[in-house]
Amino acid sequence: MGFRLKAFLVIQKGGDFYYCEVRVRILFLGTPEFACPSLESLNEREEIVGVITQPDRPSGRGKRSVAPAVKRFAEERRIPLYQPEDVNRDFFISQMKRLKPELVVVVAFGQLLGPNFLSIPGLVSINLHPSLLPRYRGPGPIPWAIINGERETGVTVQKVEKELDKGGIILQKKVPINDLETAADLERRLSRLGAELLGEAIELIKRGQIQYKSQNEAEATYAPKIEKADSLIDWSKPALTIHNLVRGLNSYPGASTFVRLRGKRVRIKIWRTELVKENSNLEKDALAGQIIQIRKPEGFLVKGGDASLLVKEVQLPNRNPISGYDFIKGYQIKKGFVLGESGD
Numbered sequence: 638m639g640f641r642l643k644a645f646l647v648i649q650k651g652g653d654f655y656y657c658e659v660r661v662r663i664l665f666l667g668t669p670e671f672a673c674p675s676l677e678s679l680n681e682r683e684e685i686v687g688v689i690t691q692p693d694r695p696s697g698r699g700k701r702s703v704a705p706a707v708k709r710f711a712e713e714r715r716i717p718l719y720q721p722e723d724v725n726r727d728f729f730i731s732q733m734k735r736l737k738p739e740l741v742v743v744v745a746f747g748q749l750l751g752p753n754f755l756s757i758p759g760l761v762s763i764n765l766h767p768s769l770l771p772r773y774r775g776p777g778p779i780p781w782a783i784i785n786g787e788r789e790t791g792v793t794v795q796k797v798e799k800e801l802d803k804g805g806i807i808l809q810k811k812v813p814i815n816d817l818e819t820a821a822d823l824e825r826r827l828s829r830l831g832a833e834l835l836g837e838a839i840e841l842i843k844r845g846q847i848q849y850k851s852q853n854e855a856e857a858t859y860a861p862k863i864e865k866a867d868s869l870i871d872w873s874k875p876a877l878t879i880h881n882l883v884r885g886l887n888s889y890p891g892a893s894t895f896v897r898l899r900g901k902r903v904r905i906k907i908w909r910t911e912l913v914k915e916n917s918n919l920e921k922d923a924l925a926g927q928i929i930q931i932r933k934p935e936g937f938l939v940k941g942g943d944a945s946l947l948v949k950e951v952q953l954p955n956r957n958p959i960s961g962y963d964f965i966k967g968y969q970i971k972k973g974f975v976l977g978e979s980g981d
Contacts, residue, residue, distance in 0.1 A: 660684040661839060664738035664758065666724070670706040671824055672744035674832040675765060679742065680714060682836065686736040687717045689724060691747050725751040733757050740842065742835065743797055747776075752799055760842065762797035765835050767827045769809060770795060771857035774802035779827065780820045781860040784885035786877070789813050790823070792831040794838040796849055805849025807838045819909075821888035863890060868906075870894045872926030872977045876912055876941035883910045891952065894926070894976045898968055908958055909950035913938065920945060926977035928970065936961020939976060 665676055666689045679685060688711040696703040711718045717736075721729050730753050741762035743750070755762050768778035770793040782790045791811040796804035810830060814823060841847045868890050870879055883892040891906035923929050923940040930938040936949040952958040964970070 659843075661843065662686050662737060662739045662759075664689065664733060664736060664741045665744075666690070666741065666746040666750075667707045667744040668705045668747050669745050671767070671828045671831075672707050672746075673710050674828045675742070675744045675835050676707060676710055678832040678836055679839075680716065683839070685716050686738050687719060687733065689719045689721065689733075689746070692720045692722060724748050725754050727753070730754055730757060740839065741797070744831070744835075749801065750797060750799075755797060755799070763807065763835075763838060763842075764795050764797045764802070764804065765831045766793045766795060766802055767791075767824070767831060768860070769793060769811060770802055770806060771852040771854065773858055773860040775860040776862045777860040779824050780863055780885040780889075782885075783814065783818070783820055783823065784881050786881050787814055790827070792827055792834050794831075794834050803852060805851055807841070807847060807849060808834050810834055817884075817911075819884045819887040824888075865890060868893045870907065870977065872939065873942045876944040876946045879941050879946055880910050880912050883907055896974075896976050903954065905954070905964075906952040906958075907948055907950070908952060909948075911947040911949060913945050913947050924975055926975050928965075928972055928974045928976070931965050931970075931972060932962065934960065934962050937965050937970075 661683045663679055663683050663685050664687050665679065665685055667673075667676060668691045676685070676688065688707060690705045690707040690711070693702045693704050693708070695701065708718060708720065719729075723729070733754075734757050737759070738757060739759045741755070741758045743762065743764040750762065766774075766778065767790070768774070768782065769789075769791040773782055773790075778790070789811055791809055793809045794807045795802070796807065798804035812826065812830065838847070863886065868886055870882060870892050872879065872894070879892075886892045887908050891908060893904050893906050895902060895904050897903070919929050919938070920940055925940055925942055927940045928937050929940050929945060932938065932947065936947055938945045938947055948961040950958050951961055951964045953964075959967075
């Protein structure tokens with residue numbers, strides 16, 4: 638192990654001894670909603686000396702400046718907050734060292750930490766990652782696990798090293814991925830599970846019982862950031878592949894397809910689908926992406942590469958999501974309409 642935190646303070650009063658658990662001084666780094674359950678749990682049990690999050694960024698149609706979820710959480714609880722553009726600048730590192738943290742805890746922060754930053758804590762820097770490392774290293778482990786049809790995933794607490802997600806593993810926990818679970822659903826579940834696992838890892842650190850397991854590089858895979866090009870549906874692919882894409886990109890950025898509405902080429906998002914088994918007569922001679930049946934009130938059936946898919950929720954540009962059936966009704970779309978047409 639190499640270090641041991643004094644986890645208990647012994648106090649003598651008269652002839653009796655009392656044991657009081659020491660709260661660890663933690664510098665917390667995180668940005669999105671996923672990090673908030675971990676911060677909440679640690680704030681209740683330990684001493685948060687500071688929270689570092691990303692600067693506010695413009696978002697939405699009006700490009701209004703939006704604060705990260707972690708910032709809002711920290712401000713509500715009056716925890717000291719920092720929003721540097723670059724955490725690795727010398728003056729900022731000097732500022733953080735004055736806080737004298739024993740641990741640095743990272744949960745979905747969004748900046749790589751250099752060697753000088755990693756020298757800040759008195760003990761160690763640890764990271765919570767929402768995958769079973771070494772699989773799905775990188776910024777997009779949750780959506781890619783669903784898109785790729787994985788049956789299980791999990792959370793990992795690891796030591797932070799200068800190379801992304803390559804540090805020694807402290808603890809891991811596996812969970813199944815449910816058939817209808819979206820990325821948003823899975824993210825909420827893993828955020829709570831990860832908060833629990835972080836607490837367990839810190840208890841091991843306190844007691845001097847921490848051990849690191851090296852990652853097997855032969856099993857490593859990478860999960861890059863989701864780009865807009867990744868979201869376009871290819872209706873010639875198997876229905877399960879399309880369904881997994883829709884699930885994996887809910888809540889961001891949404892799987893999409895081009896359609897021609899009232900003479901205009903429009904890119905719409907598809908938020909929810911359902912796999913169905915239909916009579917082959919419905920699909921006979923249908924094109925990939927063609928609507929083969931309209932179902933009230935659920936939505937509409939679309940032909941995939943090998944089977945049908947029920948589209949249940951869609952969203953037009955600058956509009957709120959609506960049911961698949963309301964989309965059909967609102968634009969008077971008929972059976973035989975083809976999704977995915979470029980309009981060229």
